[in-house]
Amino acid sequence: AQSVTQPDIHITVSEGASLELRCNYSYGATPYLFWYVQSPGQGLQLLLKYFSGDTLVQGIKGFEAEFKRSQSSFNLRKPSVHWSDAAEYFCAVGARGTGGYQKVTFGIGTKLQVIP
Amino acid sequence: GAVVSQHPSWVICKSGTSVKIECRSLDFQATTMFWYRQFPKQSLMLMATSNEGSKATYEQGVEKDKFLINHASLTLSTLTVTSAHPEDSSFYICSARGRGTPNQPQHFGDGTRLSIL
Numbered sequence: 001a002q003s004v005t006q007p008d009i010h011i012t013v014s015e016g017a018s019l020e021l022r023c024n025y026s027y028g029a030t031p032y033l034f035w036y037v038q039s040p041g042q043g044l045q046l047l048l049k050y051f052s053g054d055t056l057v058q059g060i061k062g063f064e065a066e067f068k069r070s071q072s073s074f075n076l077r078k079p080s081v082h083w084s085d086a087a088e089y090f091c092a093v094g095a096r097g098t099g100g101y102q103k104v105t106f107g108i109g110t111k112l113q114v115i116p
Numbered sequence: 117g118a119v120v121s122q123h124p125s126w127v128i129c130k131s132g133t134s135v136k137i138e139c140r141s142l143d144f145q146a147t148t149m150f151w152y153r154q155f156p157k158q159s160l161m162l163m164a165t166s167n168e169g170s171k172a173t174y175e176q177g178v179e180k181d182k183f184l185i186n187h188a189s190l191t192l193s194t195l196t197v198t199s200a201h202p203e204d205s206s207f208y209i210c211s212a213r214g215r216g217t218p219n220q221p222q223h224f225g226d227g228t229r230l231s232i233l
Contacts, residue, residue: 109159
């Protein structure tokens with residue numbers, strides 16, 4: 001079974017500073033990897049995904065993530081954080097199956113606080 | 117982009133009543149829908165996966181007689197919490213994946229906050 005670890009529960013950064021949110025996964029093969037963002041009381045919005053190919057993926061809102069197989073990591077980065085980026089971020093892994101990915105497992109989430 | 121609508125957004129009801137939550141795909145046909153439960157300050161826990169026209173597949177530990185899922189059409193799935201009790205209070209989120217798009221991400225609804233008094 002796959003699993004996801006987000007070691008940082010809460011991160012505070014200054015507006016304009018760079019950001020890196022960590023994500024490590026456990027899965028026996030090349031997984032499907034996702035980053036989602038959730039604002040309070042709302043559902044999840046997909047930031048970016050990795051299925052195959054280029055290991056550096058670009059997403060919406062200026063986010064990017066890099067898949068590193070050797071480290072089983074899929075860290076999320078943004079060069080300059082905006083106050084509107086304050087939210088909860090979830091890393092997720094989907095197991096490969098026939099016809100695409102199957103069950104998706106989410107990490108516990110990292111709450112991002114942005115200070116002026 | 118693909119839109120998933122969830123209704124209601126928030127419901128408060130008395131213990132012992134049943135509550136129905138709807139999940140609709142507004143601009144695509146959702147062959148697969150997923151129901152999650154999220155406790156405060158925790159991640160999403162998959163409750164069940166439903167494919168249109170067939171019975172839902174429940175995750176281990178989820179009572180299928182407690183959480184009834186119906187996916188009768190390609191645009192609608194419902195979750196009914198039967199005889200709800202305070203411990204069922206939670207944030208419930210649905211997501212949907214379209215026909216012919218097995219490699220596409222799920223599209224999430226905005227969630228339903230359920231409070232049982």
